[in-house]
Amino acid sequence: MANGTTGKKGASGKAAVKAARGRSVVAKKGTPWGTIIGVVLVVCLLAGVITYYMVKSAPQREQKSRDEAAASFAPSASNPDPSKKIPGVITAKYEGSVHVLPTERVAYDHSPPFGGPHDGYWAACNGVVYPKAVRTENMVHTLEHGTVWIAYNPDQVNSDQVAQLSARVKGKPYTVMSPYPGLDKPISLQSWGHQLKLDKADDPRIDEFIAALRTNPNGVYPEIGASCDALGPGQFDPNNPPPFDPSKPGPDAKPMDYKGTTGATGEQGGMPSGAPGGQ
Structure with missing residues (x-):
């Protein structure tokens, strides 16, 4: 009986350790908010640059069409x-x-x-x-x-x-x-x-x-x-x-x-x- 009890306790302890390790891995693999925010900022910056260029260059692009006509x-x-x-x-x-x-x-x-x-x-x-x-x-x-x-x-x-x-x-x-x-x-x-x-x-x-x-x-x-x-x-x-x-x-x-x-x-x-x- 003692050995059976000890065996159960040992198995339970190993399961607890394994679960704890799993939770640790999940914690370490949490959402990389810093990277996501950085990517979003870069995308917004690029969008702003492209929009600015399109607005500023619109008269020149329109004029090219007028010249061709x-x-x-x-x-x-x-x-x-x-x-x-x-x-x-x-x-x-x-x-x-x-x-x-x-x-x-x-x-x-x-x-x-x-x-x-x-x-x-x-x-x-x-x-x-x-x-x-x-x-x-x-x-x-x-x-x-x-x-x-x-x-x-x-x-x-x-x-x-x-x-x-x-x-x-x-x-x-x-x-x-x-x-x-x-x-x-x-x-x-x-x-x-x-x-x-x-x-x-x-x-x-x-x-x-x-x-x-x-x-x-x-x-x-x-x-x-x-x-x-x-x-x-x-x-x-x-x-x-x-x-x-x-x-x-x-x-x-x-x-x-x-x-x-x-x-x-x-x-x-x-x-x-x-x-x-x-x-």
């Missing part, structure tokens, strides 16, 4: 000025290389102007989006070099529309954008001798106009191959450009048939005389 308006030898097929485009003939002094104004025949006498220093126009309105006489000079200038009325165009317009300009050569207070339409596009006024930033004619006229090599603008780079302080500083003058030009303003001011900056090969590389 407007590709058929690129100029060719058989179709030298495709802008003639764009509804709303108006045209005029202007003489190039007629310069005025930085202190002089021009009585332009359109607002915004798209040709005529202009300052000898051009505004930097290689994909520049100016946050404030810039002196008109400098902006007109950019058109002479083959640029498309997008002007907008800051009182009629909201921030989303500004972003849509900016996507057409930022980082793109021979393209420039600026506010134009008092504009009679929300948006106006200018190239030398061409203008198109519009109501909405998603209008496909914006992209057609740019495709047809920016650096169009078929005699559409006077100075093919001229620079659009920044000239710098003392000439035209894009970080501190001459401001827009909203007042009506006075009686001393130069007329559209003006032949140029003696001593005004001239150009040789797209560079103003006196500038580095100019004559």
Whole structure:
């Protein structure tokens, strides 16, 4: 009997030890909350990065689609000025290389102007989006070099529309954008001798106009191959450009048939005389 009892107690003790070991193993294999939280945080971070990228890159991705849709308006030898097929485009003939002094104004025949006498220093126009309105006489000079200038009325165009317009300009050569207070339409596009006024930033004619006229090599603008780079302080500083003058030009303003001011900056090969590389 004693041995039987001892045997039972021994078996019971072994079972208890085994159960205790089992509970210890279960405890050691508990839920790895630290790892799970870490993985969740990484996933959330990646999701945030992807969402941020998708939101920030949306204007550029949308613009790529617009550019592709407007590709058929690129100029060719058989179709030298495709802008003639764009509804709303108006045209005029202007003489190039007629310069005025930085202190002089021009009585332009359109607002915004798209040709005529202009300052000898051009505004930097290689994909520049100016946050404030810039002196008109400098902006007109950019058109002479083959640029498309997008002007907008800051009182009629909201921030989303500004972003849509900016996507057409930022980082793109021979393209420039600026506010134009008092504009009679929300948006106006200018190239030398061409203008198109519009109501909405998603209008496909914006992209057609740019495709047809920016650096169009078929005699559409006077100075093919001229620079659009920044000239710098003392000439035209894009970080501190001459401001827009909203007042009506006075009686001393130069007329559209003006032949140029003696001593005004001239150009040789797209560079103003006196500038580095100019004559």
